[in-house]
Amino acid sequence: MGDGPLLKMVGITKEFPGVKALKGVDFELRAGEVHVLVGENGAGKSTLMKILSGVYRPDSGRILINGKEVQITSPRKAQESGIATIYQEFNLIPYLSIVQNIFLGRELMTNTAIPRMNYREMRVKAKELLDSLGIQISPDTLVKDLSMAQRQMIEVAKALSLEARILIMDEPTSALTSREIEHLFDIVRALKASGMGIIYISHRLEEIERIGDRVTVLRDGEVIGTKDVSGLSTEELITMMVGREIGDLFPRERVSKGEVALKVEHLSRRNVVKDVSLEVHYGEIVGLAGLVGSGRTELARLIFGADRFDHGEIVISGRRVKGDHNPSASVRSGLSFLPEDRKEQGLCLSLSVANNVILASLRRLFPHRITSPRREMNVTLDYVRKLRIAIPSPFRAVKSLSGGNQQKVVLAKWLCTQSKVFIFDEPTRGIDVAAKAEIHGLMNELAEQGAAILMISSELPEILGMSDRIYVMHEGRIVKEFTRDEATQEEILRYAMGGVGGAA
Amino acid sequence: MYQRSQQIQTLTHNEISKGVATEVFGGSGSRFLLLVGLIVVLSFIAPNFLSLNNFINVFRQASLLLIMSIGMTLVILTGRGGIDLSIGSVLALSSCMAASALKAGLPVTVSIIIGLSIGALCGLVNGALVTMVGLPAFIATFGMMQIARGAVLLYMKGAIIYGFSPAFRFIGAGHLFGLPMPVIVAGVLFAVFTFVLYRTPFGKEVYAIGANRIAAELSGVRVNRVLLTVYTISGAMAACAGLVYISRLNAAESVIGQLFELQAIAATVIGGTSFRGGEGGLIGTIAGALIITFLNNGMNLLGISSLWQLFVLGSVIVSGVTFDMYFWHRSR
Amino acid sequence: MRREPNVSRVPVSVRRVPGTFYILIIMISLASITIPGFGTVSNLLNILLQGSFLAIVACGATLAIISSGIDLSVGTVLSLSGVVTGLALHAGIPIALAILSGVLTGLICGIITGSLVAFVGLEPFIATFGMMSMAQGLGLVLSNGASIPGFQESFRWFGEGVVWKVPVPLIIALVIVACIWWLLRHTRLGLYIYAIGGSEEVAGWSGIEVGRCKLALYSISGCLAGIAGVLLAARMNSGHPTVGVGWEMDAIASVVIGGTPLTGGRGGVIGTMVGVAIVSVLRNILNMLRLSSPWQITLIGAIVVIAIGLDILLRRWRLALEG
């Protein structure tokens, strides 16, 4: 591609009240390349992309496409300039169907005298798109009925349907498991070959080598540097990102495990969870692996009491769960559940960081039923420091935080309960490498102090690195239990795909 | 040593107070400026506006509205279409029952307790319909509005109960420390519920439910219990306003309180509490209640004909809030 | 070409018949068995006629509520446009122009509330509450607080006339309902109204011009209230400044009974029509029973709560059985 870059952003600055999110950022994208953007949580990656997609206006700076300056004043303008975006936070409307969501804002109309929406043609096109992405769902399904991973793929389909020249992908893989990721990467490679420029944001550094051509590192709103991916070591990259060396990603020393903390026997619910039995001991971290849709999240919800089960038995800390099983009873009996969808289920977005952090521990913190702002702030700041949450003040509304920092707030909420039994559903989704190492350290600390942890994760390295034992789920059943030493990435995947005897 | 520029370490006492203040005032601080603006304008154009008597008079009228709006604010804060349409009728029912208890010779305190319990009970039924049956709040409280109104009409059969004992008249017409009793009642209730909303776990739960009901539930908040409490409070507040009202009028009849719900909703919303839930709060509601009452008072003083009054009320509210949005919230 | 059975051509959210439809059927059958004179053609036509005005107004309320807004001004805008039409007729303006002036009054009111919501960013409750007071006030001022009675025959035809035995207001209402149905189901604006109700932020990110859509929907709502006002004036042979008091509540209640939640994003006009029918049938039954007004008030509340409560409980029960 000899003739100039496809996209050039020059001297972009953006300030939010109390936060300088971008301080004069230069960025460049060539046609036919995958340009990876990395940086710590709150570094300004999403903000830079939202400026490009017309959600925010920059305070200063210029944007050039094919050498011509453009004014991107609205999302619509961005689309017209050939920019498609997959946002970090979901961008779909729950009560509309997949077709309606994919074509929202660009519906096809009929050529009749009175034009109306041409659902027939849109459906055909949507079906093609979904097929090409390997998704077997009817395009008329309402988005609210989809899982996180399915929604993520619909986002991809929506962006692809724009047939843009520039594609922005803000953490597209954070909700996906390896099979979908493979599929996505195939698509990215095909798009790249067709001459599209792709900006790719991710905290999974191993992905960078796999599909990236160049990488730009952002720190505290400034560009630290742009490098070619080939010949760049992970350590080098991490140092650029965080400005220091970080500890071992999966630090591990294990104490001996204690009594049974959580016992599940023959648990079933309709067709999603079938006859599941498992055990978690105090002082133990147990991984729960499986593909998207294998029933991992549903199992966690049943244990927590968010949904009702049809058959089976749950024993938490020696107490059998009875008919009145519900989240508040669970929380009170010392069980914590970190849900996978932070926006819908984890956070009160319009409330302050402090109010979110203490929400699940009100009873513990204020036994006399009178709150104290000082206590709230001290507790909150404790976790803000521990988890390195980047905020100017704990009074700040959670919705103004970056995605990764929001995830940390959810984590803080559950750590604050000082429970003895934890279920974490994708605890490090969207969290940067440095913070991830710290969170893993915290989880180990918890286990050492005797807590029992059941961890669902789609990142196999995380499962392998953190767990004492690993259960693998496939189509609602537990098909295999590994000890730490037996498990390998290949073996887990083989069982998760139903390759071994799990086809029943 | 690398230090994240945005990492905070500690907060001083001052910063905490400031943060709490912004949280409590929320986005409604500017509505007080609106109120001040209104008062300034009226003091120039309306004769006899700037007098202690008139202000006390306005506060007395506003206190009734404020008492009802306290419950309404809590209900609207819980979001997802949370609303209480029944307060006007509940006010009529509970105060008429209390009045007839008084007439039957029951002691004042007992009669007051009867009135308040009936209000609370109506609220409890609202809450039960919303939480246990799962009715939309609009339907449940619309039903209660009709049923309570019908019940009081049937019970009173068009009669008027009047002439209460001085002891009962004290709560509506008496004075304490030179202030009218309604103002004191409203002030105390307001202080209590502001404390409840901002300094108790219950208050935090109300906000959390409004901001994201699912997240609140998954955090162990007993959503149904909180909602039941909130609707019960709203019913009790309506009853309380009713008792003050009939005590001041020295009469009770079945048609009182009509359209009061709309006024309370208006005061709440003008005060900055949003139907989205979890946004706004009680402080703004004072501003809302006072804005409405001062407006009515000013128009009376100016001798604006009753035909024009509604028009002026509507246009001042709309242009005032527009002005407010334009100058304070433009950066959104 | 064979059509896949599972694949519908329309958004699911618009298609469903609300559960309250069965309540309507049960109500009608019970009433026609037990109340003599209820099931006659003339009474049923009468219910339809009475319901036509509410139906028109409720269409506008439906749009506002689907977008997760609300329109409190429909009742008083209805009164205002009746008054304006009446004044125009008395001033000797030709009928067509008088009607136009009434409808335009509604439209202008709608444009004002729409701009306040869309471009100033007022909460719909405040904007429409303000418009509610302003329209009421203006109606009172223009009419001097009294009704404006007595119009010529040709104007009254719009309220009283029949075409093949079908009352004119009913025909107009049906046409309007069909248009709104079409709008919600087949046009961009309709889809965008659902999208805005689902998530305003996401709608904006998808390139939808949220402000313009809101302006459009409140204008439509105002315009419909104007039409209903003109028809009601023709029907009653007078323009009355307070005739619409409380209509906004009936309209919103119809929408909510019809299954559109106040939080918006789903629901539709068919449901609203079921709601309108339930409200109108209920009023008619209570009238025919010659109950005193307190009993009527009580029963309306009780029946609405019980009917919708039962619907919800039955659905929950069925879900539990299936699982």
Ligand SMILES: Nc1ncnc2c1ncn2[C@@H]1O[C@H](COP(=O)(O)OP(=O)(O)OP(=O)(O)O)[C@@H](O)[C@H]1O
């Ligand atoms: N709407 C907003 N209001 C106020 N501050 C904001 C807003 N959006 C972002 N910020 C702040 O801007 C900074 C950059 O945020 P941004 O979302 O760009 O980070 P990011 O690099 O995408 O992080 P992550 O990896 O966690 O997604 C953060 O400090 C964030 O708190």
Ligand SMILES: [Mg+2]
């Ligand atoms: Mg981000």
